[in-house]
Amino acid sequence: MNKSSDYERVFNHFDEDGNGMISPSELHRRVRLICPEEILIEEVEVVVESLNGSDGQLRFDDFFSLMESEEEDEDLKKAFRLYEMEGSDCITPRSLNRMLSRLGESVSEDECVGMINRFDLNGDGVLTFDEFRAMMI
Template sequence: MSVLQTNDLKRIFQELDKNGDGLLSAEELNWLLECIGGVHFSLQELESSVGKSCLNVDEFLLFYDSITKQGGDGNSEAEPADDQDQGCNKEDCDLVEAFKVFDSNGDGFISTEEVQSMLSRLGLWDEKTGKDCRGMISKYDTNLDGVLDFDEFKKMMLHTSS
């Protein structure tokens, strides 16, 4: 189960496509990255990373898919601590960065409230989503503490069973 489903991603795409041309420009994608994670790229860096200057909705879905399901065996045990980021593989480093985006208070855990906050910033929050967030956290919360630690988040993002 992914944090964001296809319908959610399509809604995000529509919200980001400010000029309604059916394409997400590097500027629009850059705005999203700055908004949700404080990540700042030059437009040239972003275009180089994405491989294009604009993405249609299908390419946006593939882009999301590529950054959340990058393959690999998922056996590496990276922690979200800054001092360990340098030794992690590409997949784990990306997961650490994604974890930090959701862990807005920096306590090392992702709560339902933090997921709600992120979805609100993306314009995707409603009552049904709130129930889905609680269900998602409880599904992957293997130690039953009500929040996701990095390992639980990683299992969720890589779709592995506990």
Template sequence: MKSENVNKRDEYQRVFSCFDKSHQGKVSVSTIERCVDAIKSGKRAVVDQEDTTNPNPEESTDDKSLELEDFVKLVEEGEEADKEKDLKEAFKLYEESEGITPKSLKRMLSLLGESKSLKDCEVMISQFDINRDGIINFDEFRAMMQ
């Protein structure tokens, strides 16, 4: 797991370096925004060296800059938001109005080609049902999926 984090860190550093053309360890937020907008629109993103830092540090600028640590946090927060969205979509496949019941689990498993009895589904749910109400709510589902 540690080597995975090191590899991820190296990848973040590599991407950050692409933005940091001036090699000052800072990237302007507007530069990142322009690149993201270009990617969304299908255009080629261009990072100008002058845009990455304030040429005169004595002057005030409205544009904030990110250092590598800030950049990493920004990227990882986006990844977490994507994971949460994916979990919510998966949860909706199983849930009835109040959460995942043994009946809804049985139905979904059946659709996936896995035949289980209602009793089997009750046992499966009981393994992750933290509040012991017989239903998997979203928080329990999230914990189960981690």
């Protein structure tokens, strides 16, 4: 079984009316069943529109792209966790220095401050996951 056919099975499950497209309401109903957080229909509509703005529904190619980007995010989250201080949900100059040292890179904590500052979008001196993702893309 390959990834595309797995995604196709999920797609067909989400496509409640079998028309070959997933509407925002179909996606919203299915996501609410598997996601513990409350997700608003408006949030789902924004996601669908960003993937396929022409008719407001997801075709299989759009759905496949969404699933692939979710997998990439999971890989980035794993990498992010290697660099963050335990439980801090951010990469600090100290935690970056610690990880780079483990990787055999010899940099000072001041150099780590400079590295973080290049990608620190809100100026708080640390990297959040979203800033880390932007840096990696």
